[in-house]
Amino acid sequence: MIKAGIIGGSGYTGGELIRLLLHxxxxxxxxxxxxxxxxKLVSSAHPDLLGQTDMRFSGEVNLEVEVVFLCLGHGNSIQFLKEHPFSEKTLLIDLSNDFRLKNDAVFGGREFVYGLPELNKNAIENATAVANPGCFATAIQLALLPLAKAGLLQNEVHINAVTGSTGAGVKPSETLHFSWRSNNASWYKPFTHQHLGEIGESLNSFGKDIGQLYFLPNRGNFTRGILATAYTKFEGSEDDAMQLYKDFYDNAVFTHVSEAPIYLKQVVNTNNCHIHLHKHEDVLLVTSAIDNLLKGASGQAVQNMNFMLGLEESLGLKLKASYF
Structure with a gap:
């Protein structure tokens, strides 16, 4: 059995990672x-794991562990790695935004590969360190990558995406309070969200011109999932777009193009991304849906681990959606 360590296991992503790795x-x-x-018992922070494990949180770190996941707040992974020099043989998977951008990717003699499997599968397989993508970034990139590769994102792209409350983390805040969140909706960080940087780098990786991205993130009154819509000018037919997307994701295990309109319940509690296309006049509307804690965080981290260890990509990730 491969030994794995988790740094920062008391939050939502840490809890989901524990759940996945236990099985x-x-x-x-x-x-x-x-x-x-x-x-303290892990189940004291994650009651859903009661009866699943009697493991306790540790105050110590095994620097020789085979793979380690960093589930720390943004900006904290760099400091933690400075204070805890893991073995060169230890595979690192960081779930924060510390190493996602190219200018931040080199640290401690390693280069962090951007961990979007549908884009960087070969590089991930040969990596010793991976920067796991952000949740919004995952949903939006998967919606737009086929168009970017084909050079069809030269016009403005307007993106609207709504996320559940777990996207804001486990720490209480005013906008996570039940009385505020229930029966409510709002936008935040309009046009300036921190995930735009990594989205731009991925879409530009094909060497084609990319138009301006206008991204409006929204808070939803549900707990988990992201539904993203993006639209831009498109000269071809809807069938042309469908063929383009099906060809791009032909070998993707977790990303699926749907003929029918999609919705969150199809993907919540899975590592899947569902995509739907709709053409209106000269505009193509692309809709994507993911679980922000799985395909947008811990599930994708396990997917990347499987690549890095030479395991089957879907190992430990064959999950059924909470459809009913």
Whole structure:
């Protein structure tokens, strides 16, 4: 069994990662590190794991572990790695935004590969360090990558995406309070969201011109999932677009193009991304849906781990949606 460590295991992404790895047939959790919950039962922070494990949070780190996941707040992974120099043989998978951009990718003698499997599969397979994409970034990139590769994103792209409350993390805040969130909706960080940088780098990786991206993120009154819509001018037919997307995702295990309109319940609790296309006059509307905690975070991290270890891509990730 491959030994895995988790740094920062008390949040939502850490909890989902624990849940996935507990049932992964090739991996065993070596430790779950927490600065605030050392010695406490993991199930005290994640009640859904009661009866699944009697593991306790650790205040110590095994620097020789085979693979480590960093589930820390943005800006904290760099400092943690400075203070904890893992073995050169340890595979690193970071779920923050510390190493996602090209200018930030080199650290400690390693280069972090951007971990979007549908874009960088070969590089991930040969990587010793991976920067896991952001949740909004995953949904939006998967919606637009086929157009970017074909050089069909030269016009403005307007993007609207709504995320559940878990996208804001486990720490309480005013906009996560039930009385505020329930029966409510709002936008935030209009046109300036931090995921735009990584989205732009991926879409530009094909060397084709990309038009201006206008991204409006929204808060939804549900707990998990992202539904993203993007539209831009498109001269071809809807059938042309469908063929373009099906060809691009022909070998993708978790990204699927749907003939019918899509919705969140199809993907919640899975590592899948569903995509739908709709043509109106000279505009193509692309809709994508993911679970922000799985394909947008912990599930994709396990998918990347499988690549890095030479395992089957879908190992430990064959999950059914909470459809009913």
């Amino acid at each position: 992964h047939p090739a991996v065993e959790i070596d430790f779950v590190y927490s600065t605030t919950k050392g010695g």
